[in-house]
Amino acid sequence: MAESAFLSQPKEAPSLQCERRCLLTSLPNEILREICRHLKAGDLARLCVQDTQLYELAGERDLWQPFCVAKWQQCDxxxxxxxxxxxxxxxxxxxxxxxxxxxxxxxxxxDKLHALQLSAAATQSGTIVQRLFTESMQALFSIGLAVNQDKTLKASRDYKLCLASLIWWLRTHPEVIIAYVRQTNAALQEYDMWSSGFVNWAQIPSRRSAIAFLQAAACSAQPWEHASLLQRLEIDVGHLDYSIRSVEEESENLGVRIPAGVPAAHWWFWLSGRVTSTRSC
Known part of the structure; x- marks a missing residue:
């Protein structure tokens, strides 16, 4: 039964609700558990609010773990x-x-951000660590967009896990972070005069925003601990921003789509009015 349909049904009389709860709770716990195993997540959630005994039974780990794994486990x-x-x-x-x-x-x-951190901690290869950090920044870009649209997410436990992963990178691999900024700058300046001009421009705004999200995270979590890295980042990011503005002056077409959630301060998405936006007016 769809949850919306369930919520739209008229409420039963209290006596009838009580009678049905009594029928359920009179069953042995083993049978109730077996019933719960055949319920969908929404039905199991509604069962939780019916009775204290049902709340405890319907909240057992082995009932909810499969739903979480099916929804959020990433095979790749x-x-x-x-x-x-x-x-x-x-x-x-x-x-x-x-x-x-x-x-x-x-x-x-x-979850991906944290899994990449675990993989980076388990390898000694600098090349692999750099690749894992690049993937982490892609995940951070998506996280940053979501949090910018809903600031209350900053209080969530998931966001705190995100911050923990970022702090790990800041503490253990500062050179990898600096290299990422410099690689972004180098990729930006690749030019093909016979085809599309600055061939890597499409990926530059999202990479630059991910760097901004990382800087903000570093400043919000014990900035004094990362002061030296933040100073170095500021210098290299300054060089990157100079390159971006130079590209703006030289290019006739910097059109990229602006995903929902991009902060207004991320000016690199709105260069010279030549950006195609997906936002509604």
Whole structure:
């Protein structure tokens, strides 16, 4: 039964509701658990609010874990969803409830960010670490857009897990972060006079925004600890911004689509009015 249909039904008389609850709670717990295993997540959630006994039974870990794994486990990212239950004290029902109120892609990006951190911690290859950080910045870009649209997400446990992953990168791989900024600058300046001009421009605005989100995260979490890195970042980001403005002066076509959630301060998405926006007026 669809949840909207359930909510639109008239409420039953209290005596009838009580009678039905009594019929359920009179069953042995083993049978109730078996019934719960065949329910969908929405039906299981509604069962939780019927009775204290049902609340406890319907909240057991082995009932909610499959729903969470099916919805957020990423087959292409080993280690995803490993840490998230811990930030909810291994309460899979709480995890499911909290994440269902978030933008659909946000939990996946948070899990991916943390899984990439775990992979980076397990390798000694600088090349692999750099690649993993690049993927992490792609996830951070999506997270930053979601949080910019809904500032209340900053209070969520998932966002705190995101910050923990970013702080790990800041502490353990500052050179990788600097290299990412410089690689972005180098990619920006690749020019093909016979085809599309600045061939990598399409990816530059999102990379620049991810850098801005990383800087903001560093400033919000013990900035004194990362003061040296932030100063170095500011210098290299200044060089990158200079290159972006130079490209604006030289290019006739810098059109990129602006995803929802881009902060107005991220000026690189709105260069010279030659940007195609998906936003409605």
């Amino acid at each position: 990212t080993p280690g995803s969803l490993l840490m998230s239950p811990a930030i909810y004290n291994d309460n899979w029902r709480a995890l499911y409830s909290a994440r269902m109120s978030m933008p659909p892609g946000l939990p996946i990006c948070v």
